[in-house]
């Protein structure tokens with residue numbers, strides 16, 4: 001800017017709080033432009049000179065002044081723009097948002113609120129161990145194994161693979177997905193084991209096995225989701241047994257060496273059952289004489305590890321454990337995970353979900369090298385899937401049916417039974433099918449009351465819940481499994497993963513608040529392709545939201561919905577909102593903001609912060 005214009009600006013501005021005059025001494029009163037022009041004209045006229053030169057000069061000066069004025073006006077506007085207060089801007093943003101909000105429907109607003117809650121709970125740390133997180137270790141490639149699909153399978157096109165998946169309703173997601181194989185022999189499962197499985201009527205792989213076993217054999221991290229009773233145990237145990245066989249054949253394990261892999265379970269009962277399966281399958285291999293003995297250790301609370309000393313004194317190939325006892329053993333260095341490279345979590349959503357996440361992270365910190373991680377469950381809400389997926393290496397998702405959907409082989413009957421009429425009606429219900437029957441109740445005292453009532457009525461019943469001793473629990477399972485007892489009354493302890501022979505009928509005496517628990521409970525029947533019945537008692541004590549979850553689940557499974565359930569309206573439908581399942585529990589009848597599981601988890605977390613958490617199952 002030149003000095004003339006500076007000066008001109010000074011004279012043109014009247015003092016105001018906003019435009020401070022820099023040099024008061026040079027102040028000149030403001031003379032409007034028109035007045036100045038008049039003065040100039042008068043001056044020229046008075047000189048009596050009317051020549052062309054003077055006129056041109058006057059014109060030029062006028063033009064310059066005009067330009068100056070325009071420039072000044074521009075600057076003024078610019079300054080005004082810059083000096084708009086933040087408050088004004090904030091007000092504008094607020095007004096704009098208010099207009100946008102007014103346009104949104106209640107359902108859209110609710111959806112936004114749900115997304116915010118989900119984002120808040122999803123911001124948890126990854127599942128990688130503390131050590132891995134601290135060292136910033138991040139594995140980018142999956143583990144390499146020596147397993148290859150047979151050549152004729154490799155030569156199939158991707159379209160052929162997909163056709164096979166479509167045939168069995170298998171949904172997969174991930175990079176470089178190994179091919180599905182619909183035959184155990186083609187999967188290269190050792191012949192004596194194939195023979196043994198055949199003797200147990202396991203001849204054709206189930207959908208989760210057909211895609212899950214090749215995926216695990218190929219060393220890939222995976223999330224396996226499939227209906228209750230669809231053979232997930234074999235899908236994750238077989239690969240571990242094969243890896244153990246391979247390592248033992250290469251260099252036999254000596255005392256203090258191993259394990260090759262570990263299977264983590266959320267309850268002692270489930271761990272015991274998985275352990276027994278591994279024992280049977282590895283024994284079938286060893287019996288053949290061509291394969292080495294695989295040593296398996298059961299590592300659960302409530303049993304003396306002295307009983308397992310015969311295994312601890314040898315090299316260990318496989319460990320089946322509950323988290324609490326496993327951490328204890330690792331801390332005492334009874335064995336190490338220095339060479340462990342396979343970690344499978346059964347009922348994984350439970351393990352990660354209900355406050356056991358830190359235990360799992362702690363267990364992971366004992367691994368000294370890259371591992372293959374597998375998560376399996378019948379219910380795996382989106383929140384857990386997202387969370388787990390971030391923590392696995394190039395994971396493959398193998399999904400058979402919707403996660404959390406009921407097994408279609410179970411006939412679901414829901415009956416309205418008044419609280420005081422339940423016991424009597426229970427006896428009537430027991431007549432529906434021959435034994436064995438399981439009765440579920442949410443409450444330990446109620447479990448005891450039901451057992452007592454049935455015993456009085458001459459029904460051979462055992463009971464199992466978290467407050468029973470380990471011996472009592474073992475006795476109940478053993479006598480029920482062997483057929484010595486006809487009825488087992490259980491709290492949710494027995495609902496997850498336990499595989500009893502040919503349960504005919506499941507009676508849910510009190511409907512659990514969380515629909516996932518219901519799915520697991522009815523899933524004790526209708527296993528391995530057989531059909532079963534589930535009768536559920538509901539009444540006015542059952543929360544409406546639970547009833548809505550139940551209504552949608554029945555509709556999804558194509559089951560008969562009783563009239564009293566049909567009359568319950570979904571408030572979300574009234575708002576015109578979407579009826580997507582809850583990402584926290586998978587329930588179809590509510591959103592995240594009123595998820596009973598989220599409430600429970602938060603309550604549990606608060607309890608654990610206070611130090612009064614009950615981890616009874618361990």
Ligand SMILES: Nc1ncnc2c1ncn2[C@@H]1O[C@H](COP(=O)(O)OP(=O)(O)OP(=O)(O)O)[C@@H](O)[C@H]1O
Pocket residue numbers: 201202203204205206209226227228229230231232233234377378496497498499523527528
């Ligand atoms: N390919 C197969 N063909 C027939 N039966 C099978 C097959 N694979 C496993 N089974 C049998 O099916 C039953 C259920 O298997 P398993 O306990 O592994 O189910 P699951 O999917 O883990 O169920 P849950 O989700 O309830 O734990 C078992 O008795 C098992 O022996």
